[in-house]
Amino acid sequence: xxxxxxxxxxxxxxxxxxxxxxxxxxxxxxxxxxxxxxxxxxxx
Amino acid sequence: xxxxxxxxxxxxxxxxxxxxxxxxxxxxxxxxxxxxxxxxxxxxxxxxxxxxxxxxxxxxxxxxxxxxxxxxxxxxxxxxxxxxxxxxxxxxxxxxxxxxxxxxxxxxxxxxxxxxxxxxxxxxxxxxxxxxxxxxxxxxxxxxxxxxxxxxxxxxxxxxxxxxxxxxxxxxxxxxxxxxxxxxxxxxxxxxxxxxxxxxxxxxxxxxxxxxxxxxxxxxxxxxxxxxxxxxxxxxxxxxxxxxxxxxxxxxxxxxxxxxxxxxxxxxxxxxxxxxxxxxxxxxxxxxxxxxxxxxxxxxxxxxxxxxxxxxxxxxxxxxxxxxxxxxxxxxxxxxxxxxxxxxxxxxxxxxxxxxxxxx
Numbered sequence: 001x002x003x004x005x006x007x008x009x010x011x012x013x014x015x016x017x018x019x020x021x022x023x024x025x026x027x028x029x030x031x032x033x034x035x036x037x038x039x040x041x042x043x044x
Numbered sequence: 045x046x047x048x049x050x051x052x053x054x055x056x057x058x059x060x061x062x063x064x065x066x067x068x069x070x071x072x073x074x075x076x077x078x079x080x081x082x083x084x085x086x087x088x089x090x091x092x093x094x095x096x097x098x099x100x101x102x103x104x105x106x107x108x109x110x111x112x113x114x115x116x117x118x119x120x121x122x123x124x125x126x127x128x129x130x131x132x133x134x135x136x137x138x139x140x141x142x143x144x145x146x147x148x149x150x151x152x153x154x155x156x157x158x159x160x161x162x163x164x165x166x167x168x169x170x171x172x173x174x175x176x177x178x179x180x181x182x183x184x185x186x187x188x189x190x191x192x193x194x195x196x197x198x199x200x201x202x203x204x205x206x207x208x209x210x211x212x213x214x215x216x217x218x219x220x221x222x223x224x225x226x227x228x229x230x231x232x233x234x235x236x237x238x239x240x241x242x243x244x245x246x247x248x249x250x251x252x253x254x255x256x257x258x259x260x261x262x263x264x265x266x267x268x269x270x271x272x273x274x275x276x277x278x279x280x281x282x283x284x285x286x287x288x289x290x291x292x293x294x295x296x297x298x299x300x301x302x303x304x305x306x307x308x309x310x311x312x313x314x315x316x317x318x319x320x321x322x323x324x325x326x327x328x329x330x331x332x333x334x335x336x337x338x339x340x341x342x343x344x345x346x347x348x349x350x351x352x353x354x355x356x357x358x359x360x361x362x363x364x365x366x367x368x369x370x371x372x373x374x375x376x377x378x379x380x381x382x383x384x385x386x387x388x389x390x391x392x393x394x395x396x397x398x399x400x401x402x403x404x
Contacts, residue, residue: 017182024178028171031324035167038335039160 050356051285051363052096060090061288062295065104069299074307075319079296080105080237081169085162085326088333092288094158095149098236099277099284103378104292105238106270109263110382111297111389116260123211123257127264129218130243133225134232134269141233142276149281159334161235166327169241173320181317212253220251225265232273238266271375278371282363286377287355293378297385 046055064086065079072079080101087097116122148154203217224246228239243262247253253261278284352360363370 021178024174028174031328032167032171034328035163035331038331042156042335 047287048352048356049092049285049288050352050359051283052092052100052288054091054093056090056092056288058291061087061291064090065292065295066299066302069108069296069301070303070306071299071319071322072296073300073303073305075303075316079108079299081162081165081235081241082323082326083292083296084158084236085166085330088159088162089329094155095145095281096283096285096288098158098234099274099281100288100292101236102232102270102273102277103284103289103374104296105236105266106274106375107289107293107378107382107385108296108300109238109266109270110379111385112300113260113263113267114383114386116263119260121256122260122264123209123253124264125207126209126212126214126221126251126253126257127261127268129207129221130225130228130261130265131268133222133227134229134265135225135272136222137226137229137231138233138269138272138276139229140226141230142273142280144230145234146280156334158235159330161231163327163330163334165231165235166323166330170320170323170327173323174317177317177320212251212257214252216251224250225269228265229269229272232269233276236273238270240266274375274378275371278363278374279367282367282370284363284370284374286359286374289374289378290381293381293385297381301389 045057045059047058048055065083068079068083068086071082083104084094084097084101087101088094092100113122145154148157203219205219206215206217208215224243228242231237231242232239240262243265244258247258247262248255274284362373
């Protein structure tokens, strides 16, 4: 079997890109969480 | 080496201010964004009280806008009629903004309000810019062409009191540009920014102006809005420090030139994601200062008026005794610096051409 025919290897770059996107999304959510909670706490 | 700012009543390192304003100027020239929403937080980090940082940055924006608009003025690529209508809204927005500023200053919350406003603006712009640039990178990788929407009409285009704008070839309700000016003026008064990050997309996507007329018209509006902001801040609070403005203008004008030259040589679209991350980092740094380190900032001791040199005493007396004329003087000072920068730029560019011709 040729190495290029292994499906999981072909999926790797796309998987990596998905992880990066998920990471960025999580970071942005955490970022917004910090500033929203911080604002809420400051005004209380 | 530290210099005492007589109006802001703090000691600053002039090299730090010059370097920072030059760096922000480079980013501004490279990415085509105004430097106000980066420079004001940097001034706050350097220990300048937020209310003073806002006012002085507005004066710096006036000088850089005057310097930058000369090209568009000479080439006549700006819509004066549209610009004036936006300025009407801008004047109303600025006045409302200054009243809001006075209210929060009165209850002693202005520094917190400015910090929070910056934190949210930086977070919003940073998030939008990051998502947009990542989408662009993704599309470039997949070789997908972004579909452009055809001419879309929103409810805003059905508003009454329509007027013809021959230069932009538009037949538009005057309420749309007035409303945009109102928002820009309000934000400029509270945050000391030019508002190009709202004006430019609004002119392109909401008013539907031709893209070539947008930068000149945006600068034209910014000049008037920052004149009103500078004057009102100077007249009401005496918060313009000429020494600080001078350092900011020198740094940013040099930086913008370098940034524009760099922008001609490199493709900045990939770097946009980095700028977005920088904005988010500055936003979170302000959040840290606002939520956790407020006590540290509040403990920064102001200097008393003892041992001031002649220049500092003159500025304080001028600002306190003749606030109206001091306001006018700060505007003239910024305009003269802007025009001088434009002339120097023209002179240097002519000199370069002459040297190139001679070398051939």
